[in-house]
Amino acid sequence: MLKNSFILLLLAFTAGFAMQGQAGDSLLPEIPEAQARFSEAQGCVEPTAEMRKNHMDYILHQRDETMYEGIRTRQYSLNECINCHVSDAEDAPRVSSEEHFCNSCHSYAAVKVDCFQCHADRPVKTSDNQSFSTTGKPALQIIDSLHALETEGTVHE
Amino acid sequence: MSEESGIDVYRRRFLSGSATAAAGMAVVPGVFLHEIGHAKPAADPVTSEVRWGMLIDTNKCAEGCNDCVTACNDEHGLTGHDRPETDAQWIRKVKLKDKQTGHTQTLPLLCQHCEHPPCVDVCPTGASFKRDDGIVLVDKHICIGCRYCMMACPYKARSFIHETLQDQLPHAPRGKGTVESCTFCVHRVDNDGTPACVEACSAENHNAMVFGDLNDPSSEISKGLKQHSTHQIRADLQLNTGVRYRGI
Numbered sequence A: 001m002l003k004n005s006f007i008l009l010l011l012a013f014t015a016g017f018a019m020q021g022q023a024g025d026s027l028l029p030e031i032p033e034a035q036a037r038f039s040e041a042q043g044c045v046e047p048t049a050e051m052r053k054n055h056m057d058y059i060l061h062q063r064d065e066t067m068y069e070g071i072r073t074r075q076y077s078l079n080e081c082i083n084c085h086v087s088d089a090e091d092a093p094r095v096s097s098e099e100h101f102c103n104s105c106h107s108y109a110a111v112k113v114d115c116f117q118c119h120a121d122r123p124v125k126t127s128d129n130q131s132f133s134t135t136g137k138p139a140l141q142i143i144d145s146l147h148a149l150e151t152e153g154t155v156h157e
Numbered sequence B: 001m002s003e004e005s006g007i008d009v010y011r012r013r014f015l016s017g018s019a020t021a022a023a024g025m026a027v028v029p030g031v032f033l034h035e036i037g038h039a040k041p042a043a044d045p046v047t048s049e050v051r052w053g054m055l056i057d058t059n060k061c062a063e064g065c066n067d068c069v070t071a072c073n074d075e076h077g078l079t080g081h082d083r084p085e086t087d088a089q090w091i092r093k094v095k096l097k098d099k100q101t102g103h104t105q106t107l108p109l110l111c112q113h114c115e116h117p118p119c120v121d122v123c124p125t126g127a128s129f130k131r132d133d134g135i136v137l138v139d140k141h142i143c144i145g146c147r148y149c150m151m152a153c154p155y156k157a158r159s160f161i162h163e164t165l166q167d168q169l170p171h172a173p174r175g176k177g178t179v180e181s182c183t184f185c186v187h188r189v190d191n192d193g194t195p196a197c198v199e200a201c202s203a204e205n206h207n208a209m210v211f212g213d214l215n216d217p218s219s220e221i222s223k224g225l226k227q228h229s230t231h232q233i234r235a236d237l238q239l240n241t242g243v244r245y246r247g248i
């Protein structure tokens, strides 16, 4: 009896390793580790299975609440997804790479992800903002008088 | 429901107004104001109890100074292609010259956050909208880039993004094919902050810009508006702009 359960245990172990090996052979997406856990009991902000299936609904709901109502809670914020799931290292993979958290799965599932045409695909520290260059605009736009502004505008009847 | 929001407003006024002087003191034993002293808790929606506005004193606006524009560009990662006609611009310095006397003055011009915004009236998709607290924004998820709003805005406050963008900032998502304009730094305002341009103007000790709640009679901006003669640009359009000017 004891011997049997030992063999079972051994089998379970080897099976586990075999499966991991398979993931490495790129049949399944390799998903980068998150930087932190939501709680001791839970990795992500909802159970992982729920997030895998329905993350877009959470993000979409939060998106409208933030934009229209100024609600800025962090739990389902896209910025917080990125802060936790993407490294802020200079050479960290960007969303175009399959090593980026979002794209690792999205490319596997062949689902195009549009978010990052506008949104940041990596954490950016606000103090770093200054490193972005600014527009090469002339400092002043000269108009003759306020009246010029008036005649340029659209008049609403 | 209404009772609840009544309490909320009371609490907000209390925390942001009279109580700020005592910030850090205990209200009741064990509760410190600075721990709960946000004007708006992150989970609360904005309300029309507040209307954000800006008062610009053109007498204090220094000719040759461009700090508000630079601060805005930095804050939102507005990068250009050296094509002034089409590069995004949320705030710009305008120079006024009286042809008769030769007197000149400068002022910053930005989205005026109109109470009756023509950009919202003409938008065919509903992407242009006004928040309850008076901030006019574009929902770029819906915007189709038709640019009707750019034509309708009397202040030429809006820009269209012609090129694919990269390295946008987390708090300022922007993208090709959509229209954008000044947001009153909504990401700062929601966190009890001040727009970047106002901050930059004060940092240089020009203090030509004041930002605040037009609905709160005790705010600096309301007091300024009560005390001095101020103007709306194109007041004839009766848009009731949130941005007011002194000295023009």
Ligand code: SF4
Residues within 6 Å of the ligand: B110, B111, B112, B113, B114, B117, B118, B119, B120, B136, B152, B153, B154, B155, B156, B157, B158, B181
């Ligand atoms: S200034 Fe122009 S963009 Fe701003 S709210 Fe008024 S019409 Fe709209």
Ligand code: SF4
Residues within 6 Å of the ligand: B119, B122, B123, B124, B125, B126, B127, B128, B138, B142, B143, B144, B145, B146, B147, B148, B149, B150, B178, B179
């Ligand atoms: S460009 Fe966008 S925001 Fe402006 S009117 Fe068209 S759909 Fe509305």
